[in-house]
Amino acid sequence: MRLRLPSLLLLILLPGLAWAQPTAGDVLREAYRAAEAQFEGVDTYIVTTTMEGSMALFDSMKVYARKVETDDGYTFVTEARPFGGMAAMAGRAAPEGTRPASDLLGLNRKLYELFRNTARYEGTETIHSRTAHVVAIDDATALYRAMQPDGPAMDRLQARNARLSFDADTWDLLKTEMEVSVGDGTTDRTVHTVTELQDYRQTGSLRYPSRVVTRTSSPLSDAERQELEQRRRQMEAQLQQLPEAQRRQLEGMLNMSAGMTSGEIEIIMVTKDVQVNVPLPEATGGR
Incomplete structure (x- = not known):
């Protein structure tokens, strides 16, 4: 059986074509x-x-x-x-x-x-x-x-x-x-x-x-955003009253709250x- 040139090329290229997709x-x-x-x-x-x-x-x-x-x-x-x-x-x-x-x-x-x-x-x-x-x-x-x-x-x-x-x-x-x-x-x-x-x-x-x-x-819904903003204001009010270690923790929570509000x-x-x-x-x- 004689293979035509296009058929022979297809057999040679088939593995590469398969991996291309x-x-x-x-x-x-x-x-x-x-x-x-x-x-x-x-x-x-x-x-x-x-x-x-x-x-x-x-x-x-x-x-x-x-x-x-x-x-x-x-x-x-x-x-x-x-x-x-x-x-x-x-x-x-x-x-x-x-x-x-x-x-x-x-x-x-x-x-x-x-x-x-x-x-x-x-x-x-x-x-x-x-x-x-x-x-x-x-x-x-x-x-x-x-x-x-x-x-x-x-x-x-x-x-x-x-x-x-x-x-x-x-x-x-x-x-x-x-x-x-x-x-x-x-x-x-x-x-x-x-x-x-x-x-x-x-x-x-x-x-x-x-x-x-x-x-x-x-x-976020408007109600959820307002609730988060209220919590954020409460944490800000507490911030200056805390020792340094606790203040750093609260600052991290404030940063998270800002992201969550947006x-x-x-x-x-x-x-x-x-x-x-x-x-x-x-x-x-x-x-």
């Missing part, structure tokens, strides 16, 4: 594989960040992570500890009940496990001069609950219309966007959230964003230091 499952798989490759040689890591802008509620935060073997491989147990600012209110570096933090490997694994067959591929977009594959998820509630199992009102939370953008070269997660609503069905509050993970830097095999910017918006909040986390395969403090379960 990947499925959402393809993108999630490659992002997961890239994350696995980064974390393969990592046993522990410590990330130090600061919070900037009007929402700076603490001076710095350290995330401690250690690898834990599981039946199907390994995962990372992570713990976040804030220092200074509102964290200093208790008079110690870390308050009781340090908060869990999600690691990038766990996030990519959950995305692949939960949505590889149901997510949609929506083409590419450009984010800070980087080409990114866009994956859409209609209902991302399962992901939100998996990554924050102890979060507030998880039984009444819904995460919808999620869009995730992955760097087409490195498979780094560059942006997430979703609508999160919490309520009893009659008084639901919906918050639109956009998070950008910017300027990844390399430490050993580990790539970590040097800046994470989260913007949330949620329209219906828009911006949180900026700046990575100051990343350490890989270093001893962890005993209190974190490190060795």
Whole structure:
């Protein structure tokens, strides 16, 4: 059987053409594989960040992570500890009940496990001069609950219309966007959230964003805005009567109140230091 030239070229180019239009499952798989490759040689890591802008509620935060073997491989147990600012209110570096933090490997694994067959591929977009594959998820509630199992009102939370953008070269997660609503069905509050993970830097095999910017918006009714403004005035009246540590905490709450009154909040986390395969403090379960 003789193949015509166009047919022969089609056979040669078919693999490349197929990848030129990947499925959402393809993108999630490659992002997961890239994350696995980064974390393969990592046993522990410590990330130090600061919070900037009007929402700076603490001076710095350290995330401690250690690898834990599981039946199907390994995962990372992570713990976040804030220092200074509102964290200093208790008079110690870390308050009781340090908060869990999600690691990038766990996030990519959950995305692949939960949505590889149901997510949609929506083409590419450009984010800070980087080409990114866009994956859409209609209902991302399962992901939100998996990554924050102890979060507030998880039984009444819904995460919808999620869009995730992955760097087409490195498979780094560059942006997430979703609508999160919490309520009893009659008084639901919906918050639109956009998070950008910017300027990844390399430490050993580990790539970590040097800046994470989260913007949330949620329209307020006139009554809600008036109530928040009244609380803000009450806190301002109390401010000068407090010791310095308590005053710093209240100032942070005032900044948050101002953002909530406008219906828009911006949180900026700046990575100051990343350490890989270093001893962890005993209190974190490190060795």
